[in-house]
Amino acid sequence: MRTSLIAILLLALVSLLVLTPRSLRELVTGKERVLFTVWGMPFEDRLFEDVYARGFEQLEPGIRVDYRRYSEVQPKYTAWHARGVGAEVMRIGITDYHRMVERGMLLPLDDYINDSESGLSQEILDAIPQQLRDALEVDGTLYALPQDMAQYGLFFNRALFDAYNAEHPNDPIPYPDDSWDWEMLREAARKLTVRETDTDGSERILTYGLDLEIWQWPYMNFFAQAGGKLWTDDGLTTLINSQAGIEAVEFFRTLTFEDRSFIPSFGEQKGAGPNARFATGRTAMLYAGSWMVPYFQLNAQGLDFAVAPVPRGKVAAVCSGSCVWGISTYAPNKASAWKMIRWLVDPDQAIEYWDTLRVAPPANSDVIASDSFRETRGIPDPNKPGEYQVAPMGEDLYDEYAQWLSFGTTPQAAGDTAPAFLPASLYQRELEQEINAMLNQILRDANEPSAQNALDRVADAVHGFIDRDRSAKGLPPVDRARVHK
Numbered sequence: 001m002r003t004s005l006i007a008i009l010l011l012a013l014v015s016l017l018v019l020t021p022r023s024l025r026e027l028v029t030g031k032e033r034v035l036f037t038v039w040g041m042p043f044e045d046r047l048f049e050d051v052y053a054r055g056f057e058q059l060e061p062g063i064r065v066d067y068r069r070y071s072e073v074q075p076k077y078t079a080w081h082a083r084g085v086g087a088e089v090m091r092i093g094i095t096d097y098h099r100m101v102e103r104g105m106l107l108p109l110d111d112y113i114n115d116s117e118s119g120l121s122q123e124i125l126d127a128i129p130q131q132l133r134d135a136l137e138v139d140g141t142l143y144a145l146p147q148d149m150a151q152y153g154l155f156f157n158r159a160l161f162d163a164y165n166a167e168h169p170n171d172p173i174p175y176p177d178d179s180w181d182w183e184m185l186r187e188a189a190r191k192l193t194v195r196e197t198d199t200d201g202s203e204r205i206l207t208y209g210l211d212l213e214i215w216q217w218p219y220m221n222f223f224a225q226a227g228g229k230l231w232t233d234d235g236l237t238t239l240i241n242s243q244a245g246i247e248a249v250e251f252f253r254t255l256t257f258e259d260r261s262f263i264p265s266f267g268e269q270k271g272a273g274p275n276a277r278f279a280t281g282r283t284a285m286l287y288a289g290s291w292m293v294p295y296f297q298l299n300a301q302g303l304d305f306a307v308a309p310v311p312r313g314k315v316a317a318v319c320s321g322s323c324v325w326g327i328s329t330y331a332p333n334k335a336s337a338w339k340m341i342r343w344l345v346d347p348d349q350a351i352e353y354w355d356t357l358r359v360a361p362p363a364n365s366d367v368i369a370s371d372s373f374r375e376t377r378g379i380p381d382p383n384k385p386g387e388y389q390v391a392p393m394g395e396d397l398y399d400e401y402a403q404w405l406s407f408g409t410t411p412q413a414a415g416d417t418a419p420a421f422l423p424a425s426l427y428q429r430e431l432e433q434e435i436n437a438m439l440n441q442i443l444r445d446a447n448e449p450s451a452q453n454a455l456d457r458v459a460d461a462v463h464g465f466i467d468r469d470r471s472a473k474g475l476p477p478v479d480r481a482r483v484h485k
Contacts, residue, residue, distance in 0.1 A: 031064040034336050038091040039073040043389040046379050047356040048091075052349065056340050063336055077328075081105045086328020088337030089344070092144060094135065094322040098235075098426045106143040107327040112338040113142065120145075120342060127347075127366040129409045132322055135422040144326035145345045146363035147353060151408045151420060152221050152310055152319040154180075155278060155286040155296070159304045160207065164192055176285065176308035178316075178407050182225075182251060185210070185285070185311040189261035192284035209261040211274040212287035214439050216432040217319045220423050221287075222248035225313030235425040236478045238462050240435070241455035249442060249451035251313070257446045264443045279303060289321075291359035293401050294378070297391035306400035309407040309419070316419040318408040322363065357390055361405045368406060374398045430465045434458040 034056075038048050045067075053067040070076060074096050080086050081103070092100065100106050113120045125133075132146050154176050165172040173188050189209035197203050212218050220230070228244025231237065239245070255261055265273040278286040279300035287310065296303060310318055325344055327337040343349060347370075350362035355376045361368050378392035393401055408420030423432075435458060442454050467477040 031062055032333050032336050033064050033066055034089060034333055034340055035066045035068070035087040035331070036089045036340070037068050037070065037073055037076070037087045039070050042069075043379055044357060045069060046389075047353065051352050051356065052344065056343055059343065060336070060339065063339075065340070077105065081328065081330065084330055086330035088327060088331040088333055089340050090326045090328060091147070092324050092326050094146075094324055094422060094424045095428050095432070097136065097144060097324060097326075098138065098424060098428065100326070101138050101143045102426055104329055107329050107331070107334060107337075109142050109145065109327070109338070109341075112342075118338070118342070120345070123366075124345060124347070124364070127364045129363065129365055129418065129420065131418060131420055132320075132363055132422060135322075135424045136324065144324035145341055147323045147325060147344070147350075148360035149363050149409070149420065149422070150321045150360035151290050151405055152217055152287065153290060153307045153404055154185075154310050155288050155292065155305055155307050157278070157281060157284050157303065157305050159281070160192060160284040175306070176311065178309045178404075180308070180311035182311055182313050186255070186259055186261075189255070189285060190259050193259075193261050205260075205263065206282070208263075208274075208277060208283040209259075210255065210285045210287075211262045211265075211277055211283045213274050214264050214266055214436075214443060216423075216435045216439075217289070217321075218287050219248055219252065219435055219439060220432075221310060221317065221319035222251050222313065224317035224319065224421055225310075225315055226251075227314045230423055230428075230431065231425045235427065236466055237480050238427075238431055238459050240431065240462075241452065241459040245455045246451045247313075249454065252439070252443060253446075253451075256443055266440055266444070278305075290361070290405060294358050294391045294393075297393075297401075298388060307404045309404050312419075316412055318420045320408060320420040320422050321360075322422060322424075323360075358393060361402075361409075365409055368409060373402065427462060427466055427469075431458075431462050434461045 036048075036053055038044070040048070048069065049067045053065040057063060057065050073091070074093070077086070077090060077092075077100070086105070112118070113125070128146060129149060132149055133142075136142055136144060136146065156176050158175065161173055161175060171191075173191060176185075176188070191209065192207065193205060193209035194207035195203050196206050223230070223240070223244055226244035226247040228242055228248065229239050231239065256264055274283065274286060275288070275292065275295075277283045278288075279296055281303060293307060296305060325341045327334055327341065331337050345364075347364060347367050350364045350367045351370070351372045353362050354367070354373060356379060358376050358378070361373070367373060375395040375398065376393045378388050379390040381387040381389050409418050411418050425431075438454050438458050442451070463478070463480065470477060
């Protein structure tokens with residue numbers, strides 16, 4: 001009897017040892033575990049952990065949400081997938097989304113979305129901006145649902161506009177709005193730029209009429225406004241070296257070398273770059289993303305600024321991005337993962353995202369049009385009474401800080417596509433890396449060869465990567481002879 005009891009105990013011990021840590025925890029707690037992974041800053045835990053993770057646990061008492069935040073999470077997703085493991089609820093940048101789908105890392109969601117009992121309501125599906133839903137569909141299938149849709153905007157210092165207008169009453173410059181185009185931007189930037197000549201004859205800018213960080217978003221914004229399309233429909237050929245690409249490069253170079261409204265910053269200036277100059281009142285207009293609004297509120301107190309839609313070129317276009325929620329194909333508890341994602345895209349959770357972080361409007365047009373979108377509470381600093389980690393927005397500041405965001409998701413006329421577009425494709429990250437390299441070269445030297453040559457080098461590099469990738473998969477190179485730019 002004693003021998004049999006020992007054998008049973010040993011068998012039980014061996015069974016526990018072979019269980020995964022996840023299974024062991026579920027066995028001990030009696031709760032199903034949902035691994036919830038995000039990236040971000042520590043203060044963002046106030047939303048993702050306190051509101052989302054703990055809130056979902058209260059809704060589903062049989063589930064324990066294991067919340068993990070990383071400074072960079074994408075490499076972990078890739079490494080986990082290679083090991084055959086994955087998280088239930090994954091926060092993903094849309095730039096990486098299509099590659100993850102192609103590698104089989106994400107679970108198709110259509111069966112869950114269309115389930116008659118636990119699916120997503122048609123109301124919520126219809127509230128997703130159409131251009132965002134189109135960007136997420138791969139062969140007609142959704143592998144994630146969107147959380148937000150960040151937008152690029154034109155920030156402007158109203159005090160500098162007011163000062164100029166006071167000095168030039170017969171030649172006033174109106175505040176930027178959705179009627180502005182490239183020429184209006186150029187003219188205002190030239191007028192608002194203030195230079196000083198040193199004793200040695202050199203010139204320096206005291207007030208920048210226009211400023212921006214040099215990275216892929218401003219270029220892709222100008223490219224789309226010139227009427228460009230980044231990719232062919234199959235996503236295997238970039239059209240970056242089309243006529244629209246040339247116009248975007250030349251507009252960039254005109255602002256830099258002809259108008260001299262700003263000096264390009266390539267990352268070396270760190271704390272003295274475009275954002276710092278705008279925050280200290282040295283810049284009249286700044287191209288920047290929606291996430292910078294609460295940043296300037298908090299770090300540039302006293303700065304009288306507002307935001308307008310980006311000025312249009314041939315067409316109205318607004319470069320945008322998105323964070324999306326997906327489920328790993330290796331997630332053990334997929335049904336519970338779907339429950340949480342379905343809950344995360346409900347309007348109540350969408351407005352919590354805006355109300356707390358305010359880095360981007362939620363991916364729900366009904367929420368954007370609601371009264372709840374007009375003010376936010378932010379995140380109070382727990383260590384500094386009366387101060388904030390994310391600044392609140394009173395309804396009195398809605399027109400200055402948030403009203404502009406509706407432009408990107410609103411069609412300009414019946415039958416039109418809304419101006420916001422999402423640069424997303426299987427090889428988008430490789431294209432953006434080459435765009436950055438091109439801008440760093442062509443904006444440093446006014447004598448750089450033609451825009452066409454620079455863009456051809458970008459296209460050749462991207463196409464070379466695509467064909468090498470296809471070769472590694474046993475696929476033939478792409479026949480691009482018939483592609484018309």
